[in-house]
Amino acid sequence: MKRIAIFCVTFNSDKELEQYQSSLEKAAAKAADKVTLDIFVARNTRDDNPGYFGGIKREMDKVDVTVYDYCILSNVDLMVDEDFFERLATYDCAGDIGWIAPRIWSNAEQRDRNPKILNRYSLRKLQILRTFYQFPILDTIYTKTLYRKKKFESHPAGDIYAGHGSFIILTKRYFERCGKINYPVFLFCEEIYLAEQCQKGGLRVTYVPDIKVTDTEHASTGKMSHHFYCRCNYEAMQYIIREFY
Numbered sequence: 001m002k003r004i005a006i007f008c009v010t011f012n013s014d015k016e017l018e019q020y021q022s023s024l025e026k027a028a029a030k031a032a033d034k035v036t037l038d039i040f041v042a043r044n045t046r047d048d049n050p051g052y053f054g055g056i057k058r059e060m061d062k063v064d065v066t067v068y069d070y071c072i073l074s075n076v077d078l079m080v081d082e083d084f085f086e087r088l089a090t091y092d093c094a095g096d097i098g099w100i101a102p103r104i105w106s107n108a109e110q111r112d113r114n115p116k117i118l119n120r121y122s123l124r125k126l127q128i129l130r131t132f133y134q135f136p137i138l139d140t141i142y143t144k145t146l147y148r149k150k151k152f153e154s155h156p157a158g159d160i161y162a163g164h165g166s167f168i169i170l171t172k173r174y175f176e177r178c179g180k181i182n183y184p185v186f187l188f189c190e191e192i193y194l195a196e197q198c199q200k201g202g203l204r205v206t207y208v209p210d211i212k213v214t215d216t217e218h219a220s221t222g223k224m225s226h227h228f229y230c231r232c233n234y235e236a237m238q239y240i241i242r243e244f245y
Contacts, residue, residue, distance in 0.1 A: 098203030101163025177201035
């Protein structure tokens with residue numbers, strides 16, 4: 001029997017949360033002989049909003065995460081497949097895996113959001129990305145031109161640098177070697193932070209497309225102003241460069 005915890009964050013997304021919880025409970029019921037499930041919800045508000053991983057950290061501080069075989073960190077604008085927990089419970093997880101990146105199907109873009117990053121970014125690339133967010137007009141131009149022409153390729157299962165941040169499956173071994181989440185940034189670059197923690201802990205990140213989730217799209221970040229979106233990304237890039245490069 002696998003013990004699994006969900007740590008999810010909602011911000012004015014009650015409808016999405018209800019749908020997400022329903023899909024989790026349905027999938028858990030189908031795998032009732034294989035898993036036990038605990039769901040922890042961080043309800044961020046305008047007056048009290050520590051961000052994505054900040055909200056998750058608050059919930060994690062209330063429990064002993066090391067009792068779980070898997071801890072899942074997620075947004076709420078998602079749905080898991082009915083066989084999600086069956087597949088996760090029967091997955092042959094090697095002892096040096098810290099992070100399982102599932103198939104995250106984007107309804108909007110009709111593609112899998114994983115693998116998010118195949119190989120570690122160079123410092124030069126991060127500096128270029130930081131510049132894009134420092135000057136929001138550059139991000140706007142990129143989004144309306146090159147991004148729309150970008151070709152997304154499918155990839156086989158296997159090791160990657162980082163998965164997508166909307167739905168993250170961390171193993172017991174991650175918390176044994178890396179400790180609890182302690183990312184002091186409001187939003188963005190969570191994937192790079194976790195990937196760096198895995199590397200420091202001698203753990204692998206692996207993409208497993210047979211474990212499936214559907215992304216119903218940006219319930220919180222989609223409501224941000226573009227200026228705030230870019231500022232948060234810029235600050236996240238600054239932190240990542242300072243701490244890991």
